Amino acid sequence: xxxxTRIYTKTGDKGTTALGSGKRVRKDHPRIEACGDVDxxxxxxxxxxAGGLDGEASDxxxxxxxxxxxxxxxxxxxxxxxxxxxxxxxxPDYIAPLEAAIDRHNAALSPLRSFVLPGGTxxxxxxxxxxxxxxxxERRLVALSRREAVNPHAIIxxxxxxxxxxxxxxxxxxxxxxxPLWQPGGRRTGGRA
Numbered sequence: 001x002x003x004x005t006r007i008y009t010k011t012g013d014k015g016t017t018a019l020g021s022g023k024r025v026r027k028d029h030p031r032i033e034a035c036g037d038v039d040x041x042x043x044x045x046x047x048x049x050a051g052g053l054d055g056e057a058s059d060x061x062x063x064x065x066x067x068x069x070x071x072x073x074x075x076x077x078x079x080x081x082x083x084x085x086x087x088x089x090x091x092p093d094y095i096a097p098l099e100a101a102i103d104r105h106n107a108a109l110s111p112l113r114s115f116v117l118p119g120g121t122x123x124x125x126x127x128x129x130x131x132x133x134x135x136x137x138e139r140r141l142v143a144l145s146r147r148e149a150v151n152p153h154a155i156i157x158x159x160x161x162x163x164x165x166x167x168x169x170x171x172x173x174x175x176x177x178x179x180p181l182w183q184p185g186g187r188r189t190g191g192r193a
Contacts, residue, residue: 012027015027015028017032019031019076019077019078020073020076020077020087021076021077021078030140030143030144030147030148031075031076031078031144031148033140033144034075034137034140034141034144035072035075035076037133037136037137037140038068038071038072038075038137038158039068039072040133040137041068041130041133041134041137042065042068042069044126044129044130044133045061045064045065045068045130046065047126048061048123048126048127048130049061049062049065051122051123051126052123053123053172057168057171057172060101060168061168063097064098064161064164067090067094067157070088070090070094071090071094071154071157071158073087073088074087074088074089074090074151074154075141075150075154078148078149078150089151089153090151090153090154090157091153092153094153094157095153095156095157095160098157098160098161098163098164099160101164101167102160102163102164102167105164105167105168105171106167108171108175109167109170109171109175109176110175110176110177113181114181114182114183115181115182116166116169116170116179116180116181116182117179117180117181117182118132118169119179119180120169120172120173120174120178120179120180121172121173121174121178123169123172124169124170124172124173124179125169127165127166127168127169127172128165128166128169130165131162131165131166131169134158134161134162134165135158135162137158138155138158138159138162141154141155141158142155
């Protein structure tokens with residue numbers, strides 16, 4: 001278990017931070033940017049859960065929040081071994097529950113006939129925001145993977161998670177019945193804006 005006795009260490013005052021391996025990198029390193037996006041996603045999910053989501057969805061997202069800490073640990077220890085121990089890695093076992101949840105929740109929704117606009121209920125709007133942050137984190141991992149080794153299951157996990165967040169956002173809008181839909185051309189009555 002993690003034990004923090006001091007919150008500030010002053011070791012990052014010169015613009016660097018330590019990876020889980022102990023190696024120091026700049027705070028704007030692509031790996032740290034990816035970790036920051038995963039952390040931001042976790043914070044947005046905290047807002048979603050705090051906003052009064054129903055018990056099943058809330059429990060599911062609390063589990064996802066724990067997974068995101070594991071994903072962050074995976075990202076911060078790029079080496080195969082640290083201090084003789086294998087690092088924590090996201091595996092297909094993390095992805096399977098997301099796929100099962102997507103299938104279960106999507107089965108209760110009517111098929112889409114238009115693109116969905118973010119909004120509707122407050123919970124749905126927060127879930128859409130979480131989805132967009134998740135997509136950004138996924139893009140950061142893909143960009144990082146062009147430069148350095150990244151666990152491919154971490155990328156897959158974020159891809160599935162964004163799909164789950166979309167389905168849960170639809171569900172939060174009265175099972176998709178009250179979600180705002182995209183109307184091509186908007187609601188213009190004439191002329192160009």
